[in-house]
Amino acid sequence: xxxxxxxEEQYRxxxxxxxxxxxxxxxxxxxxYDPTAxxxxxxxxxxxxxxxxxxxxxxxxxxxxxxxxxxxxxxxGDALAHDGHDVQIGVEGLLRDTMMEELPQxxxxxxxxxxxxxxxxxxxxxxxxxxxxxGGRPKKLKTTKAVEVT
Numbered sequence: 001x002x003x004x005x006x007x008e009e010q011y012r013x014x015x016x017x018x019x020x021x022x023x024x025x026x027x028x029x030x031x032x033y034d035p036t037a038x039x040x041x042x043x044x045x046x047x048x049x050x051x052x053x054x055x056x057x058x059x060x061x062x063x064x065x066x067x068x069x070x071x072x073x074x075x076x077g078d079a080l081a082h083d084g085h086d087v088q089i090g091v092e093g094l095l096r097d098t099m100m101e102e103l104p105q106x107x108x109x110x111x112x113x114x115x116x117x118x119x120x121x122x123x124x125x126x127x128x129x130x131x132x133x134x135g136g137r138p139k140k141l142k143t144t145k146a147v148e149v150t
Contacts, residue, residue, distance in 0.1 A: 008075045027091040028077045033068040040071065040080070042091065052098055059087045 030043040039051040054068070055061075063085065071082050079088040103111075131137060 011075050028073055031071055031073050031080055033065070033071055035065045035069070038065075040068065050095060050098070052094060056098060057089065059089055060085065
């Protein structure tokens with residue numbers, strides 16, 4: 001069966017109907033390929049621009065420089081797309097994979113843990129209230145060291 005693709009309108013309708021998976025804001029504002037640098041540049045909502053080496057785009061290694069010039073963002077800004085290629089590259093995954101090579105594992109773990117700790121959800125709110133009714137978070141017990149007497 002041949003892949004027929006979907007329209008941007010169909011994609012937006014599907015994403016908006018599944019509120020849990022739609023990003024709160026676009027992960028990227030724009031994307032372009034610079035043949036002189038042989039890099040794909042992604043502009044983030046903060047205004048920062050991240051350059052990704054062409055060799056890091058494993059899924060699109062077979063695309064020529066001319067073809068990479070036609071890369072675009074998905075409708076919600078969460079993936080890079082090319083109309084002539086059936087593979088999209090998720091912006092979050094691409095940035096994570098690229099950054100993992102640049103930052104020490106300890107630093108990455110701290111970044112993701114901090115972000116997860118700031119996450120607010122209905123489930124976290126309900127759990128916090130339930131724990132509060134039980135007296136809140138258990139107090140840490142002070143441990144005493146055993147001293148050997150001779």
